[in-house]
Amino acid sequence: MRIIEAVDITYTYPDGTEALRGINFHAEKGEMIALLGPNGAGKSTLFLHFNGILRPTSGKVVVDGEEIDYSKSGLSRVRQKVGIVFQNPDDQLFAPRVAEDVAFGPLNMGLPEDEVERRVRESLERVGMAGYEDRPPHHLSGGEKKRVAIACILAMEPEIMVLDEPTSGLDPRGASQILRLLHELNDAGMTIIISTHDVDMTPLYADRVYVISNGEIISEGTPHSVFSDIETVRGADLRLPRIAHLIEILQKEDDIQFGDYPLTIGEARRKLRERLR
């Protein structure tokens, strides 16, 4: 079942810049999807369409089988279904205390106080930040801020979580903690859409990949099918994952054949083990 779908949407900024040109995109319920593209390709602009922050110049966005209704109550409904975690946590954490920040969404939804409290507690637990309720967000580390930002969205209990560059700027440990958290949420049934330009990480989580360049989707499929078309990937200012690049060089330059390129360390290990033993 397609839980969210963008049908042929274009978006033109007031100054005339065409940011999106006929995007078709969808996510099945429970999928984990990567939207891969260089800076300025239109990833963030597309995301802002998913919960009606931006309204497409043409085309439509369908959530849970219903086209987005841009009335006040319609927008309120869609924003409870689709939560967006923005790239820079400093743009979304405002309150003097972590708990107040997490409570922001549920309070705006008009939930009763004990329900708000329960959600704050549970979301902070889920992202591993229980015990930080009274801390001021700007004293947290980058990775911690990111997790609080995710908790803020979790507290609204959306069906779809959209994350803009969730690991950018994080050190290796912070990045892998976020990735683990997203896997857990996905296992629990949440549909997750991630924008990124980190090609090395993409194959680690994505069920399906869209490649976006200059406001157009130029490729779509499983990580293997997307990365097998190297020309398209490089044309979008991206590259192969390092592991795949190593194998590509061995195959092309040194004529050692592996077939399909492995994309992750695990896959490469299996392929190499077969050949080396």
Place this chain on the structure above:
Amino acid sequence: MRIIEAVDITYTYPDGTEALRGINFHAEKGEMIALLGPNGAGKSTLFLHFNGILRPTSGKVVVDGEEIDYSKSGLSRVRQKVGIVFQNPDDQLFAPRVAEDVAFGPLNMGLPEDEVERRVRESLERVGMAGYEDRPPHHLSGGEKKRVAIACILAMEPEIMVLDEPTSGLDPRGASQILRLLHELNDAGMTIIISTHDVDMTPLYADRVYVISNGEIISEGTPHSVFSDIETVRGADLRLPRIAHLIEILQKEDDIQFGDYPLTIGEARRKLRERLR
């Protein structure tokens, strides 16, 4: 010849936080050095000592054989020798036009007008941004801003260039352009010090690596020697480069011996080619 050296410096913020605890660091003339560490380890704080923006609580910084003189004229001298490119180009670019930003340093140095013009022209050419003189920085992309920020420092013709996370937030193409540029500058004789938490990229450029964690240097040496001590690297919330990790798994789990871990695609290719042919 040690062109810059930090001797046993500690730095305590006014609020009492100990940011640096006895750092010893040096760069030889013409070296390209990586300062590797997780977020919050003290990388940026250390950098601000290199041109006297911060004054160590104890210890000293020696540039070109002379201890930094913290008088007005002394600071002006050291800042012409050591240029810092800050992490966020938006913190650095303040002028309404690219050319004015690049001219700012040389003008402050009191250079005559035609010399300023020459330097502006040459630095913009060197970073591949000739023709952008009249653009306002807010019409540039992230990678372009970064290159202009580097040109701003180049125009002061320093002997040492210090860059804080120069590739963070950039897509693969943007990052590799910056890296290529830094290699060119280094080949032309400039000493370059780069702070980063990108372990995959570090072995591609660094002659020597310092690992910093919690305000202390916990490891130092060539990339191979630093990454061979996996415990220390992981203890600093970092990891092995992906290529090295693949080989580590083959070696440890599958008992296929390679000896020293290769860190880059090139090194791994040579090792694997030997074994596979």
Place this chain on the structure above:
Amino acid sequence: MNVSVDYYAHTNGLRNTSPAFKMALALITMIISLASPTPLIPFTVAVLMTLIILLLADIPPAYYLKFAAVPAGFGLLTLILMALFFGVNPVWSLMGIKVYSDGLNTGLLVFSRIMGGFTCLAFLALTTPLNEIFQELERLRVPRAFTEIALLMYRSVFIFLEEASVMYHAQDTRLGYSGIRNSYRSLGLLAGNLFIRSWLRGEALYRSMESRCYQENLPSMGKQTSTSPGELALLLLFDGLLVLGVILTSRLTIF
């Protein structure tokens, strides 16, 4: 948040005309339009300036119309209010509402001056980047402390606008603008956060300027431009004719 003005200021067809000329043309014409005791010349100014903006500066008509709609609407409203409430000689009476001839005359005059003045302002705004205006002021001996702050401010404005818009979206995503109560709280949080950010940026900016040997004063960095004799002649001709027009039409009344 309309910064497309700035975008056009940097890309329009008159981008490379000297800023001093554009400023002089806008300001002198504006003053002539304001000094005219009758509406004809201000309306002429509005038409001429609109033509310059559309034909010489190549500003897209659709954009310009939207830009001009607000002052035009406000000007019309003024005209109506003046005709109904600011007069002593009633001419018509419609269902008990009196229209005053002198009020109508004043209203028409103010409306024409608003349109004349606005089109001059729009010409300046759409053809000349703000920084060049302040750099010209600097050459006119406006105190450096004033222009320096304005020039330093220019960049920060765009950074903060961008940040404010992302913050606004982030709050909107969490339903921060549903209902007036929520809106106030959200906007207050946003503004407070932005304020803190602005101080952090101030510190970071100072640090990076210090790194480049900044000492108390910004060096003068503007592009040196000069007004050509041809431009000067054009300016004198254009505004001279308008002044003549003001003198000739000064006794005209419509109602």
Place this chain on the structure above:
Amino acid sequence: MHIMEGFLPWQWCLFWYLISAPVIIYGIMRIIRISDENPEAKPLLAVSGAFMFVLSSLKLPSVTGSCSHPTGNGLGAVLFGPAVTSVMALIVLIFQAVLLAHGGLTTLGANVFSMGIVGPVFAWGIYRLAGKGLSSSVAVFLAAFLGDIMTYVTTSVQLAMAFPIPGFSEALMKFMVIFAYTQLPLAVAEGLLTVVIFENILKL
């Protein structure tokens, strides 16, 4: 409340320029002195000015359905004092005129007087007075609210002086009535918002 370009007769434009000039000159002298003592002052004033500009471009919903643009002048007055704030307000007004076509250049003198001088002076004075007896939130609210009200009163006076039809006092009444309906709720709004901003700044 901006007076639009072209709205005031030239004599009044000139008059308000002359009235505002001494305050602006004094403010610039203060800025020069402050930045001589502290080189960090200029970048900080610049970012604060940018903050004021951005704040004023945010729309604040009001009870009557119209929108106001919070000015931040009250906040500036409390932080920097009225003289420096008047200079900042002048720069912000030029930015608004040229980047947004709010206000105008010939009306700049009049607008600086109402929004950059009278408003901040009242806000600052009231904050000082009220700060002695009342809680800081109430003082901030009163300062921003009354600063706003005084700005509107000043604008009404300016307009009535320019269009004294049939006489000054009748015209003033008319302008005040128009503003009372549209601007009073906005002054309350700005007062409340300034309190929220102020409290957030203190907490962070």
